Amino acid sequence: MLTQEENDFLTQVGPGTPAGALLRRYWLPVGVHEELSAEHPTKFVRVLGEDLVLFKDKSGRVGLLADHCSHRGASLLYGRVEERGISCAYHGWLYDCEGNILETPPERNDAIMRSVKHTAYPVQSFIGLYWAYMGPSPAPVIPHYDVWVRTDGHRNRYVQPQLDANWLQPMENSVDPAHLQILHQTVIGRGRTPVSTTRGFTDDVESYEFYLNDFGIVKKRTYANGTVDYHPLIFPNILRQGNATQIRVPIDDEHTRIFFVRFTPTEDGSVVDDPDGLPVEFIPSYKQPADRLHPFTKFTMESVQPQDHMAWETQGPRANRATEHLSYSDRGVVLYRRVLKENIERVAQGLDPFGLVRDPDHETIDTNLMESIAQQREGSSARAPTRAPAQA
Ligand code: FES
Ligand SMILES: [Fe+2]
Structure with a gap:
């Protein structure tokens, strides 16, 4: 038997939770290769309580970004993938796989591009799965089981x-x-x-x-x-x-x-x-x-x-x-x-x-x-x- 507090301690996975912090120390599969294609280059995934968008840009890089755009929160699931990343469908803010903001249409806002970093997690492609690492740097490796x-x-x-x-x-x-x-x-x-x-x-x-x-x-x-x-x-x-x-x-x-x-x-x-x-x-x-x-x-x-x-x-x-x-x-x-x-x-x-x-x-x-x-x-x-x- 566990107390309610002990149960929460072991089971809760969201950001800031103790078990969530443990699980964020390992690479986790978040999708399979077939889930991203030229026709469907984005996929919504919720992992460890975080709403994210997995995408493949037109250069073939795969990224995992927070779902809500840093501008005013529209979902990046509907973003348009381009050579350099994914562009929000609403006003076009363009993100690369590292969460850098490369463009801020309609204007160019250097202050935002310098200071705002969109939540982004590294992704690896391995054995037909996309794996994400959501913990602190440096990331470990995927074990060679x-x-x-x-x-x-x-x-x-x-x-x-x-x-x-x-x-x-x-x-x-x-x-x-x-x-x-x-x-x-x-x-x-x-x-x-x-x-x-x-x-x-x-x-x-x-x-x-x-x-x-x-x-x-x-x-x-x-x-x-x-x-x-x-x-x-x-x-x-x-x-x-x-x-x-x-x-x-x-x-x-x-x-x-x-x-x-x-x-x-x-x-x-x-x-x-x-x-x-x-x-x-x-x-x-x-x-x-x-x-x-x-x-x-x-x-x-x-x-x-x-x-x-x-x-x-x-x-x-x-x-x-x-x-x-x-x-x-x-x-x-x-x-x-x-x-x-x-x-x-x-x-x-x-x-x-x-x-x-x-x-x-x-x-x-x-x-x-x-x-x-x-x-x-x-x-x-x-x-x-x-x-x-x-x-x-
Ligand atoms: S909400 Fe994404 S660019 Fe405005
Ligand atoms: Fe069983």
């Missing part, structure tokens, strides 16, 4: 339907291994009938362990038949499971955008010309109506992800942890909250948080990818405790 940098296979990108819930709910789920055998029992049984629907396949599992490694929290399940699986949580906002990373990006305190990046190695280890060349897939809504909240919508519950989205959204737009009752099997959740709190405090002290990488030439980071893939194959042929697509 094996799933993201290997070239001996194909990467697939999926964008989940918007999660209408706070980011911490899916993250806590990532260190909650017990739910797999219960919430997902209709999917993982594959013909078997559970002892009871209350316990699901809980008795398949002998033990759970949690420990910290260099980049996050590993949750380890040991099954009664001797097999073991590991689902690392990459701190602070990524689940590594199977061949995927599930990257949870807070839109604001009550909404989250989730990007899946999967890596499938070639059988013979051969390098692929364009590992990121496969088209992105936008997953349709898991609930009907798609734009309503519980209890005014119904989740399909037909596979793992809709089941997870049901659990996360029905906890509430921002779960009230003052009324929860944690049990022994929630110790991974407790550990994650402790690590999160400690790192929020590190950032408040001006220190780098857990997992931040600054060396651009660092070695590829092994996230247990090959073992996870082997375990998943073994699981699906022998015992089927897991399912390849999308679980937690």
Whole structure:
């Protein structure tokens, strides 16, 4: 159980909030390549409670600017992209990707051009995603996790339907291994009938362990038949499971955008010309109506992800942890909250948080990818405790 203040401390993401300051220390995906084109060069994105416009100018540079024009606030979503940046549709103020004001029609106002700097965040294009860094300089680097940098296979990108819930709910789920055998029992049984629907396949599992490694929290399940699986949580906002990373990006305190990046190695280890060349897939809504909240919508519950989205959204737009009752099997959740709190405090002290990488030439980071893939194959042929697509 947390107090309301502790809950706010861990969950709120807007400017000036403690958890928001932590999350701003990491590069976050804010869009996929297909979302910007010559026909549609601008896209509205809300990230960490900030309203922003992602755009590609006619020189091919990609920028991320505050939505409201610095002149009198019209949205830059409707701006016209040009060689040097984006020009507000209302009176034409022209911005470059760094937020410099290059023109102020109808007059030339040097004082404004010198003194006003529009909010702008650096953007990187990497593995078919646009990544933004919204924290203080100097920016770290995007870590070289094996799933993201290997070239001996194909990467697939999926964008989940918007999660209408706070980011911490899916993250806590990532260190909650017990739910797999219960919430997902209709999917993982594959013909078997559970002892009871209350316990699901809980008795398949002998033990759970949690420990910290260099980049996050590993949750380890040991099954009664001797097999073991590991689902690392990459701190602070990524689940590594199977061949995927599930990257949870807070839109604001009550909404989250989730990007899946999967890596499938070639059988013979051969390098692929364009590992990121496969088209992105936008997953349709898991609930009907798609734009309503519980209890005014119904989740399909037909596979793992809709089941997870049901659990996360029905906890509430921002779960009230003052009324929860944690049990022994929630110790991974407790550990994650402790690590999160400690790192929020590190950032408040001006220190780098857990997992931040600054060396651009660092070695590829092994996230247990090959073992996870082997375990998943073994699981699906022998015992089927897991399912390849999308679980937690
Ligand atoms: S509101 Fe954008 S130029 Fe006037
Ligand atoms: Fe799950």
